[in-house]
Amino acid sequence: MSAEQFRTEAHKVIDWIADYWATVGERPVLSTVEPGSVAEAVDGPIPDDPEPLEQVLSDVDRLLVPGLTHWQHPRFFAYFPANSSPAAVLGDLLSSGIGAQGMLWATSPSVSELEQVVLDQLARALGLSEAFCHRREDGSPGAGGGVIQDTASTATFTALLAALHRATGGRARTEGVESGRYTVYASSQAHSSLQKAAMMSGLGERAVRTIDVDAWTQQLDVAALAEALKADVAAGRVPVMVQACVGTTGTGAVDPVTEMGALAHRHGAWLHVDAAWAGVAALCPEHAWVNAGVAEHADSYVTNPHKWLLTTFDCSSFWVRDRSALVGALSILPEYLRNPASESGAVVDYRDWHPQLGRRFRAVKLWTVLRSYGLSGLRAHLRAGVAQAARVTGLVDADPRFTPAAPPCLGLVAFRLAADASGARLPDAEADRLTAALMTAVNTSGEAYLSHTQLSGRTVLRWAVGGWQTTAADVERTWQVLSDAADELLGHAAATPG
Amino acid sequence: MSAEQFRTEAHKVIDWIADYWATVGERPVLSTVEPGSVAEAVDGPIPDDPEPLEQVLSDVDRLLVPGLTHWQHPRFFAYFPANSSPAAVLGDLLSSGIGAQGMLWATSPSVSELEQVVLDQLARALGLSEAFCHRREDGSPGAGGGVIQDTASTATFTALLAALHRATGGRARTEGVESGRYTVYASSQAHSSLQKAAMMSGLGERAVRTIDVDAWTQQLDVAALAEALKADVAAGRVPVMVQACVGTTGTGAVDPVTEMGALAHRHGAWLHVDAAWAGVAALCPEHAWVNAGVAEHADSYVTNPHKWLLTTFDCSSFWVRDRSALVGALSILPEYLRNPASESGAVVDYRDWHPQLGRRFRAVKLWTVLRSYGLSGLRAHLRAGVAQAARVTGLVDADPRFTPAAPPCLGLVAFRLAADASGARLPDAEADRLTAALMTAVNTSGEAYLSHTQLSGRTVLRWAVGGWQTTAADVERTWQVLSDAADELLGHAAATPG
The missing domain is CATH 3.40.640.10 (Type I PLP-dependent aspartate aminotransferase-like (Major domain))
Known part of the structure; x- marks a missing residue:
């Protein structure tokens, strides 16, 4: 690949990324592929002859994207935010090029x-x-x-x-x-x-x-x-x-x-x-x-x-x-x-x-981020996450079915499904089961991705806000999915006691 | 930075890298800045407000490039080759974007x-x-x-x-x-x-x-x-x-x-x-x-x-x-x-x-490399390095002043300056001193960069071939610099015995 070819091919990758970011919110957050299926799809030896980058990009779309869980998705709320950002990607690109x-x-x-x-x-x-x-x-x-x-x-x-x-x-x-x-x-x-x-x-x-x-x-x-x-x-x-x-x-x-x-x-x-x-x-x-x-x-x-x-x-x-x-x-x-x-x-x-x-x-990446956002831009990003998490806390507090599991901190809210629609407290083991089922329901819906932990032996959901593409609307939409799934689980639980 | 801004700014970074690779061979390989000078130049707090990427790129050129030793330089022969390549940079860019x-x-x-x-x-x-x-x-x-x-x-x-x-x-x-x-x-x-x-x-x-x-x-x-x-x-x-x-x-x-x-x-x-x-x-x-x-x-x-x-x-x-x-x-x-x-x-x-x-x-980077080059391209790259190193070995063997320090292997040739122009062997300590001085002369010339080691207490130069932009002409040019520097050192040594 000559320098001129590099310019041409690079622009295709840049466009791929810009398109990916623009549309990632429309994809299921959590991949649901079966173990081994991606390996099966990409299997085979190293080719003898060079392949064009277009072929690689096409295979990324066709073979790899279905097996990606999208960490840059605006409704990725699992584990912790792992922000990429335009500035960081460009800073890292500089680092790669300088080598x-x-x-x-x-x-x-x-x-x-x-x-x-x-x-x-x-x-x-x-x-x-x-x-x-x-x-x-x-x-x-x-x-x-x-x-x-x-x-x-x-x-x-x-x-x-x-x-x-x-x-x-x-x-x-x-x-x-x-x-x-x-x-x-x-x-x-x-x-x-x-x-x-x-x-x-x-x-x-x-x-x-x-x-x-x-x-x-x-x-x-x-x-x-x-x-x-x-x-x-x-x-x-x-x-x-x-x-x-x-x-x-x-x-x-x-x-x-x-x-x-x-x-x-x-x-x-x-x-x-x-x-x-x-x-x-x-x-x-x-x-x-x-x-x-x-x-x-x-x-x-x-x-x-x-x-x-x-x-x-x-x-x-x-x-x-x-x-x-x-x-x-x-x-x-x-x-x-x-x-x-x-x-x-x-x-x-x-x-x-x-x-x-x-x-x-790596310093050139961090430097590019700090300068491209400035303190004001970095603070705006952090504050947006904290405000969105405060909205989650407000929704949890206002819904009798949910109970905070610990004090919320910054962008992280821990809570569990602990009562029925009337606010009557469920037995702990039942609440554990329903809380885990609620997470599975949200995650397999493709709409959002939450993760869990245990506190004093009880199952707890973690809603970690802080994505760079996350908006207040993403929080509302996820809450709706969660609330509907809770309705269904509690309805089902009520219909089949025990 | 919006997705559209990202496309625009990214193209500037791509052009910066393509230009850097095209011109890196004209720069001094080894930076000769004084300790602290780069830090002095970039010092200052994180800016309050966002700065345009152009400013960052301009500062890279103005403040950082003078302090870079150029590992992608075609006459970087120190340590070991640390190849970047267009395919790898694009594979890594995909990895950053996917995040x-x-x-x-x-x-x-x-x-x-x-x-x-x-x-x-x-x-x-x-x-x-x-x-x-x-x-x-x-x-x-x-x-x-x-x-x-x-x-x-x-x-x-x-x-x-x-x-x-x-x-x-x-x-x-x-x-x-x-x-x-x-x-x-x-x-x-x-x-x-x-x-x-x-x-x-x-x-x-x-x-x-x-x-x-x-x-x-x-x-x-x-x-x-x-x-x-x-x-x-x-x-x-x-x-x-x-x-x-x-x-x-x-x-x-x-x-x-x-x-x-x-x-x-x-x-x-x-x-x-x-x-x-x-x-x-x-x-x-x-x-x-x-x-x-x-x-x-x-x-x-x-x-x-x-x-x-x-x-x-x-x-x-x-x-x-x-x-x-x-x-x-x-x-x-x-x-x-x-x-x-x-x-x-x-x-x-x-x-x-x-x-x-x-x-x-990281796998998407390696996969992009393996497919973009294919086995034939990868082999051609490796074989070019081995052939260039064989040329170095031939030059060392043909010059009475130089002695191989160990059997050459693949892209690596270890040798030392051990005799005067007539082939008369120098005392070991004098050969050590002159070999070290020769390395300094080559490296400070800006033309090429070699490194050294010691074998059985004797100072030895390491010429490590394998850069992706290195050609046979780069080997010849470096040899000329080395040979001229040896002339000068030996002439000087002859003029001032001891």
Whole structure:
């Protein structure tokens, strides 16, 4: 494909995407293909001869689109928003075209330096404090700094490695981990990536202490955390990291970061704050409270622009207060990567900030998003999501059949079908069954996509708002589908008791 | 940015990329900006109001391009080729536009199933054997399978976790690692990612046994490996993984996979094959020898289409013979990810194949490349690189001043400046100094970019061919620059002895 052919073919792809976005709302959100059917359709060997791009695009439409669940659909309300956006797609396209590899500062200085600047910008806008910046306001170098990770799972894993490095005075990286000695703490609502990090780091699942939450707010119980820390220390174990959740996956609960930080530091443990979904909301002054305590207490903090901040996957922004712990845990300098800039200490080599060596120019994507929307545009997007979620909360509250399952937070509403049309409460097991059936009914209708969780053993629906193409009308339409499905299920339930 | 604005703006980005590729050969390959200068230039807060894309593109040209080292430059010969290509850029653009999240099969079935099919296609084309396929030729499900990782570092890390899972009967993930008990083996030429994997997994650096290589071929010494295994077992340690290198970073050496596999399995250890750069060459029948022994002996294997196979970063293809060990080490199923398809066991949930939970639709990029080039186009690209490298080898051999430092392999030639113009051998330390100075001279000329390594304490240049825009003329031109710089250095050295 020559440069001229590239121009022609690229325009076809651009048109394909613009058309896809314009019409995705007319498609069923959730794919209902059978396992194996897409593989069956695309099976066959690599062709011997080149095929025209038109053939590929035609096969995307014919063979792949039926098997897509459409994350950019305006009525995708499952899991969390995973915004693509025109600006991010173009920023990522630039990154692909430039094709620079930023493993070292020296292998493309702009890749590292733009990332430092953009993460400093974002740290300030999120209220994280100067302590997390590469460069302080007065121009002097900071002790901390930010890096773009692929996902919050990787951010949490590297936070744990940094914490372990600090707790062991560097012995963990050389000597390995002593089984049973180190412990990690988070609430029962923490994301599963913490457990995975414990598995991967050699600490093992049993190192993770699962702390109870308040049954209504779903916030970590600080007294229970204090007890757990005390018991482990008494038994000779070493608390390595406490993780606070800012916006849990289940219900968006925000843990008491300040109290947790004080406790963690009293025991010499690292405080990691997982704000993967909710943290970006702090760009709006009225939502800045979500990051309260981070500036004073966190050792590390992660939030994902690739979730609710319009920045196509992958782009997880991660900051540390003390980069020496992170770099100490991960740095290696083989001869073939040695260079004068690295040895001068004047540059950031991001290979030492994550598990991978290679890395693409993700900062240009985030930079394009921040500039194309501006703070005003980003805030408008976030506020639209919060307003739409408030409408969902209003509808839930006004309907006697539904009960909130936890306090709503920002764009996330957790609720369940818990009563009949008259408002008479259903037995818990029956409400579980009907709530799950309600989700299946909505999801298989093709009209919208919700997901679920369990709280205290009860089944709960999660309605996560925040799509970049979602409008108030999409919320109303989805509510109608949900309400009609509830009518049908309750009617059916009434007709066939038990 | 509306859909119509997106079309307009996207065309500007496409034109920017086409122009960049067309003119990149006229730019200095290696950026020579001072540390901090790019950051200084782009510094400032996030703007309040949206900025037009034109402003972003203009700033890319004005502020970022001077700080780029151009990996897509036709005379980029450092490290390894990291091919972008028109087809890959368009495939990745599709992935961004679709914006699907493939953490579970259920969250977008096409994302998982296309990946399974494409990796089966590639496994067959690379001669890895049916054992590494998701689906056998007869349609029955295999015990192994492939996954797209971000980098070979992650592939190696997950191979180690799978090996550890198998060696401990699953205890590592629950109980953690016992410091000092487990060992890992590879040659002194193995990539630093193995050491990093040992650090991250809790085994620690001291778990890694560095096995000597032959001083000329740089291949692992099998007898030394056997000794090391024996000594560890005698001391009560458990060999977990042996890593064979197919194309070392330094010189492209190919370890004796068959003998290493036999030894590894005799001790119950996992054989991981790191063919990150060289493995893709096996698409050409005449280079299929690089993967000899893999089909019979490897437990896992990685090669990176994002290096020499025209597939814009990131795309690292990784296969395992027994997926249950990998999935066993990494799977977690919290309530909010439960779904009927996962529970049926009939689907692949790729979240259990890597550290991350979230994942983008990378398979559509690789699929677009494989179809747009076809096997014939891919082979033509690989063969061009090998032919250009053979020309470099011929030039080195014909010039009395230069000495090969190891056997050339495929697209990689390692050599050093070791004699004066008359062919009289220089003292080793002087040859080291002049070889390093020669690299600096070439790289700062802006004409080409080479990198270096050390072999047995001696400084060696690495000339890595394989760029998608590289022609024979680029090789000749670079040789001229190199030869002229050597003239100057040797003349200067002769004038100022010592």
